[in-house]
Amino acid sequence: MNPVPTIALAGVHGYGHSYLARLRPRIAAGTFRWAGVADPRLGVGALPEGLPADVPRYGDLADLLAEQRPDVVAIATPLHTHADLAERALRSGADVVLEKPAVTGLGEFAHLLDLAQAEGRSVQVGFQSLGSAALDHVRTRVAEGRIGEVTGFSAAGCWVRARSYFTRAPWAGRRRLGERVVADGVLTNPLAHAVATALAVAGRQSLEDVLAVEVDPFRVNDIETDDTTSVVVSLRDSPDLVLAATLAAAEPGEPFVVVEGTRGRMTLYYTLDVVVEELPGRPPATTQHPRVDLLDDLLRHRLDGRPLRSPLASAGAFTRVLDAIVNGPRPRVVRPDAFRVVELPDGDERRELPGVEEAVHEALRRRSTFSGCGVDWT
Template identity: 30%
Template sequence: MTINMRSALLIGTGGFGNVHLRELTRLEDEGVLRLAAASDVRVPEQSAKLIADRGLRVYSDYREMLAAETGADFVIVSTPIQLHAPMCCDAMEAGYHVLLEKPPGATIQDVDAIAETARRTGKLCAVNFFAPSRSALERIVTIAASGDVGRIHSIKGLSLLTRTHAYFNRTPWAGKLRANGAVVLDGAFHNPAAHLLYSMLKLAELVSGPDGTGSGADPLRVAAEMYHANAIESDDTTSMRIELRDGTTLCFYVTLCARRAETQRIRLEGTEGAIEWDYQDQVTVWSKGETRSFDCGEGSVLERRYRNLMRAIEGVDDRLDVSIESARRFTLAANGAFESAGRIRTVPPAFVVRSTDADQPGSYIEGIEATLKEAFAAGKLLSETGAPWAEPSTPFDVSDYRHFPQRFRFSE
């Protein structure tokens, strides 16, 4: 079936919005879609030249753009986290489908407002989580269903990342819990490692059971320990354990304070073997004494998201790769993690190395790579590994959770 060329609008041209801008113009040159206009209160220099070269219409007020560009089909929202929900809802109310940058919202009430608006307006809302490719998902689901690795009982994710001080100074809301009175929760797993946590939940959704609804992947309880070595409000290092409705346990580990970054990965552990997926879309299976590997790469994730949304608008695809309903599980787990932790704890200075390297100044936690790998292997929280700076937390019930915050304290 031939897909009609669709027209897009972009809200936000800085930061990751610049990545969207470059990808959209590339696809426009290939005849895949058309970028009609963009909106930003201040167009950054990195985007201004491309916009000028393309002769792209630019609006300082996104609402003005939504009212003027009625011939467009969908809107990409790539703005600060606290603006995701209101801008997304405004776009759907104005008659547009939406591709929303991750995370979909800071709070569960934000995401529920988006989902309610989508239902009421009949508009699609896709979320730009970098989940495994369709090929990788199909491969993993097929292997899990075959019984080769037995019953999947746990899903683990490991994210060893490095972020220098420049990362936390890139924007006024970076590393903040609140900005201008709005909840942001810009931390390690709510921004740079959000893709990995979502992907774990997506895999759990697909392998959770035969009913096809994915309800077995609904989080019930979250236990999380959240820390920072950097001078920020939110976390830069977190360990998390999530209990799902079907009994599967998710264990997630992230730090932005590693000396050396590694490829992020997810491990599905079964009673008879294991399956591992990494950010290069490589799938590895250990079963019956054998190891098998599969390359499941499918090119640009952004292009896949645009094409999927356009096919869904046409009725060719019967589902979105990442729907707002699927993304809700991420926000439920994320909010539950903050509630469980209660507050963000500071890693004592004795365990932190402050680098004064002119090129890479940053804060690094001594031995964090080995500590997180140990926790990952054992499925333990950091306090359970005996890390001297870690403190236990209390699990938090999210089975009927509707509003953040309840137990979390914004200051130590």
């Protein structure tokens, strides 16, 4: 192993920009050295911002790995390409940072897990929220009995997405693309962190921890997959987890995870690393927590073997939920008179579902799906 590990990045456009931004200071500090980047669009137009001109560039990861032997490969490509590219990287002898969702089905998950073990390599899944000390804080306080006996876990997100979001790529808004599962639904991609973070807070992250999944999907936008969905997840030796999310809110809100107890509740705003603890007779206590970047976490793991914050094995429960959504009922189409079209200044537009925020909170309150709460959008 080189004293300064080399890193390759697959995917420099789209979300790959965030990896370029995160790698820039680490390259400058000598934490990593570039092995190269791979992206089929690198030969079209100007180089992406943050990519030095002297970094070796390739049209695909196979070409890069034929010439380079990176210690680490970061993969920030479309969802349905993750498993194949991760397999190539693992077989080349690299550790992998794999953007979320790591895979789009249980078969891919089992295959990659077995391959990583056989190759003796590590896979860190890009659920950045799992690098937050806020999770440790919540789990510790809950274990100490601060909110009494836990009665339920939940997570929610109300976001806004315009038409251009769903037309940004051929795979956007798709369940499948040809024979490949894409899984670009509200809880499996844009708000996947809500699911993964809630499962981590509950301490139920393995495949075996998910006993059953009830899925209630809708679509407001003209897409194949779901954009407004509620899910009830039955967990092993634990209260249920209720999830509710939409991409058709009136205004974007901070997604959150809640732990309910007999004596209070704790709310984690995972994008902010903020925890609010509420106990009867006391004002809410708000705490802010640091976060470790998962790239740095992988480096520490390589140096001293400490456990990864977001290893592939811990994405098992999330993958079982994803698999249930993808292979569950097709999203029901929201009738046209139930939503409104909002024109945007740049010629874009978005669809807004009035009352969806209230429906999300009612699902959490009643610990049920939208349909179980009597919602009628179709």
